[in-house]
Amino acid sequence: MHEFSICQSLVDAALEEFRRIEPTPERITRVRVVAGRLHQLVPEFLQSAYEVLTKDTPAEGSEMELRLVPVTGRCTACGWEGEIEPPVFQCAGCGAFAIELCGGKELYLDQMEIEER
Amino acid sequence: MSSREIRVYRDLMGANEKWAAATRAWLRERGILMLNLIGSPGSGKTALLERMVGALRRESSFAVLEGDVETTCDAERLHALGVPVSQLLSGGACHLEAKLVHHALRDLAVDRLDLVFVENVGNLVCPAEFDIGEDAKVAVLSVAEGEEKPLKYPLLFREAAAVVLTKIDLVPHLDFDLEACRHHLRQVSGMRPVFEVSARTGAGVEDFTRWVLDRRPSRGAAAGAEHEPGPRRDSR
Structure with missing residues (x-):
């Protein structure tokens, strides 16, 4: 249930950004989260956490879009670069288990949509 | 609108x-190694530490931060062996976060501390997501859990700098496929070291203990270089 903890950071971040905008907008209507597939996020859990944590805030009722990005890596043996299919971290070029991760651990609030007053 | x-x-x-960054800086300044032990409830994290106490004590001044949802049972086991231990109660949370660990660490009153183990809350999923400022995560998996676990929980086995496969003495009594487990670990963890141990018989524990002790930063290099003028002390 790390989704709750991560979602709390998401809501905190969105509301902080919201308060920074001048003049203060009416509300947040959508947020987009980008998450690497290595994070074992259950979208449904994240969604219900979002609904609970945005209640009585300017983000209440807003849409949460979760954009999952693939796991990518580089082979330290042959230099191959490309997409990895977890749970097996194997080079598609030479077959070595010598993958250095490049992407797949991202987790950030990418953008949000606000409604102006 | x-x-x-x-x-x-x-x-x-x-x-x-x-x-986590504040913790890392604090540890580096003092030349302390911190390891984050992550495994299922009952995988033998505490038993492993209990078995290591004697050998660790000969070469190191260490402490344990014991993370649990409830009770101080595990901390008491280590306390009984004279290990400086601090209990972190997550209060229902499934993992430890960096802030809690940071404060607990700074409250430890241990002289010449050079090694800290954090025994995370028993769970293969959530603790793997949270950096607590450790130098390395160590995955603890018992043979009783099944050989496919590395594939089921790839993040942990990917993040861990080493894997300890515990209760290895039970293999003859189980349908556990050791070869398959070793293969799955390689698929997920690559070339990271795997220590096959039994806290009960002591088999393999020495190798893991050596790996831990050898990871400690040299004190002279870590603290001396940045803060103390004059010749650098060699330490071993």
Whole structure:
């Protein structure tokens, strides 16, 4: 249930950004989260956490879009670069288990949509 | 009313990362190694530490931060062996976060501390997501859990700098496929070391203990170089 903890950071971040905008907008209507597939996020859990944590805030009722990005890596043996299919971290070029991760651990609030007053 | 889109690009682990970075700096300044032990409830994390106490004590001044949802049972087991231990109760949370660990660490009153084990809350999923400022995560998996676990929980086995496969003495009594487990670990963890141990018989524990002790930063290099003028002390 790390989704709750991560979602709390998401809501905190969105509301902080919201308060920074001048003049203060009416509300947040959508947020987009980008998450690497290595994070074992259950979208449904994240969604219900979002609904609970945005209640009585300017983000209440807003849409949460979760954009999952693939796991990518580089082979330290042959230099191959490309997409990895977890749970097996194997080079598609030479077959070595010598993958250095490049992407797949991202987790950030990418953008949000606000409604102006 | 009109709406507009705003680019934000804000890391969601930022708050936790800040505490983790503070911990890392604090540890580095003092030449302390901190390991984050992660495994299922009952995988034998505490038993492993109990078995290591004697050998660790000969070469190191160490402490344990014991993370649990409830009770102080595990901390008491280590306390009974004279290990400086501090209990962190997550109060229902499934993992430890960096801030809690940071404060607990700074409250430890141990002289010449050079090694800290954090025994995370028993769980293969959530603790793997949170950096607590450790030098390395160590995955603890018991043979009783099944050989496919590395594939089921890839993040942990990917993040861990080493894997300890515990209760190895039970293999003859189980349908556990050791070869398959070793293969799955290689598929997920690559070339990271795997220590096959039994806390009960002591088999393999020495190798893991050696690996831990050898990871400690040399004190002279870590603390001396940055803060103390004059010749650098050699330590071993």
